[in-house]
Amino acid sequence: MTRFDSYLRSILERGAEEARKDGSATIEAHHLLLAIAAEPEPSTQEILTSAGLDYGSIHAALDREFEHSLSVAGVSRAAAGLPRPRGVPAHPRPGPSFKLAMERGVAALARKRDLRPAHLLLGILGAQVGTVPRALTLAGIDPADLRARVQQSLATDGEPRR
Amino acid sequence: MAGAEIPTAQELASQGLADRLAAVRALRRLADQLEVAAVEEAMRAGWSWPEVAEALGVTRQAVYKKHARRLIAAGVKLRRRSP
Numbered sequence: 522m523t524r525f526d527s528y529l530r531s532i533l534e535r536g537a538e539e540a541r542k543d544g545s546a547t548i549e550a551h552h553l554l555l556a557i558a559a560e561p562e563p564s565t566q567e568i569l570t571s572a573g574l575d576y577g578s579i580h581a582a583l584d585r586e587f588e589h590s591l592s593v594a595g596v597s598r599a600a601a602g603l604p605r606p607r608g609v610p611a612h613p614r615p616g617p618s619f620k621l622a623m624e625r626g627v628a629a630l631a632r633k634r635d636l637r638p639a640h641l642l643l644g645i646l647g648a649q650v651g652t653v654p655r656a657l658t659l660a661g662i663d664p665a666d667l668r669a670r671v672q673q674s675l676a677t678d679g680e681p682r683r
Numbered sequence: 684m685a686g687a688e689i690p691t692a693q694e695l696a697s698q699g700l701a702d703r704l705a706a707v708r709a710l711r712r713l714a715d716q717l718e719v720a721a722v723e724e725a726m727r728a729g730w731s732w733p734e735v736a737e738a739l740g741v742t743r744q745a746v747y748k749k750h751a752r753r754l755i756a757a758g759v760k761l762r763r764r765s766p
Contacts, residue, residue, distance in 0.1 A: 544716055590709035593702045598713060611752060650701055652708070 525636045532556045532641065540613035547616030550645045551583050551652045557645075562638045564678055568670050572662055582660035586652060589659060618651055639678070643671045722750050723759060731762045 522530075533548075535556035540548040557565050558576040569575060588598060615623075626644020630636060646668040648654055654664040690698070718739070725735050736743040754761060 544719055545712075546715075586705075587709055587712070590702065590705040591713060593706035594710055596710065596713065611756060650704075652705070655701070655705055 528638050537613050548613045548619050549616045550618035550622040554645050565638050568674050572667050582656040585659050586656035639675050726759050
């Protein structure tokens with residue numbers, strides 16, 4: 522198993538855990554983003570930190586995005602009187618945004634064996650619309666700027682021999 | 684970085700659309716959370732699957748498939764599915 526494979530595996534496990542905590546039957550891109558933020562992997566940690574992001578702030582941004590989107594329809598989570606979802610589905614499956622993120626992360630690359638952790642982040646940030654870019658924007662982060670940071674990190678961080 | 688000044692009417696309309704689409708997603712998620720909590724409460728209170736299904740306006744099979752495993756895992760004592 523390559524280093525990337527074992528990284529991917531821990532991200533998927535953690536992503537599934539995030540989905541369960543969220544009460545979601547599917548693992549979505551934002552669960553992967555939380556997983557990446559929770560994983561002590563130097564290159565991705567450096568990128569997130571440079572943008573002022575960590576697990577806690579991403580979590581808060583996602584919560585805010587949820588509240589904000591509900592408010593567009595005149596609804597508030599507090600008014601619905603909900604307890605925080607308790608660990609729900611046993612085996613969340615990859616959802617549509619997860620699949621898109623993986624495609625975008627891998628599509629950036631000619632050869633699969635060149636995959637590095639930051640490519641996963643790049644794939645997630647490839648979304649122009651949806652939960653992740655909305656949450657980042659609400660947190661005052663420009664998704665395009667963050668994407669550029671990832672690209673720069675991938676370019677300078679020893680692109681494997683071509 | 685090109686001008687982040689005053690958004691054009693088109694940009695505003697597009698933002699409104701993105702908000703409305705995101706609202707749909709958020710409402711689905713909220714509805715799902717409400718369902719999970721309410722079904723669990725109902726089953727703990729001794730409701731039957733057919734009752735819960737009828738109250739939700741879905742089939743028994745649908746509600747069972749969606750919730751049974753989780754409720755069993757959560758240690759909820761379930762009434763028999765069919766009489």
